Amino acid sequence: xxxxxxxxxxxxxxxxxxxxxxxxxxxxxxxxxxxxxxxxxxxxxxxxxxxxxxxxxxxxxxxxxxxxxxxxxxxxxxxxxxxxxxxxxxx
Ligand SMILES: [Zn+2]
Ligand SMILES: [Zn+2]
Numbered sequence: 001x002x003x004x005x006x007x008x009x010x011x012x013x014x015x016x017x018x019x020x021x022x023x024x025x026x027x028x029x030x031x032x033x034x035x036x037x038x039x040x041x042x043x044x045x046x047x048x049x050x051x052x053x054x055x056x057x058x059x060x061x062x063x064x065x066x067x068x069x070x071x072x073x074x075x076x077x078x079x080x081x082x083x084x085x086x087x088x089x090x091x
Contacts, residue, residue, distance in 0.1 A: 013026040013027060013028060014026070016086070016088035016089070016090065017088065017089065018035055018086035018087060018088060019087055019088065019089050020035055020037040020086070020087055021035050021036060021037050021080070021086070023035075023086070025086045025088075030085050030086050031085070032083070032084060032085055033083040033084075034083070034084075034085060034086050035080075035083060035084050035085060035086040035087070036079050036080035036082070036083050037080040037082060037083075037084070038068045038070050038071065038073070038078075038080050038081055038082065039070050039081075039082050040068060040069035040070035040071075041068070041069055042066060042067070042068055042069075042076055043066065043067065043068070043069045044065070044066045045065065045067075068081070070082070
């Protein structure tokens, strides 16, 4: 490979897919606030004001709410409560 070709190769950055937010990004666009995500998973549990993180027991009524364990957002599409660098599958 010629020298000029190699430089061009580096400039044309490979797009990666973030395994957290599934967005495409390049190394140069990756910043500490580029990735919005939920550090915890979407769970199904009893959810009220006092006992937000109560585990559902066998006696519990079947009105368990679904929400993010990290911030309590009830919409699975809710934008992330934490920002960080994107993480590619190669890392
Ligand atoms: Zn991301
Ligand atoms: Zn969250």
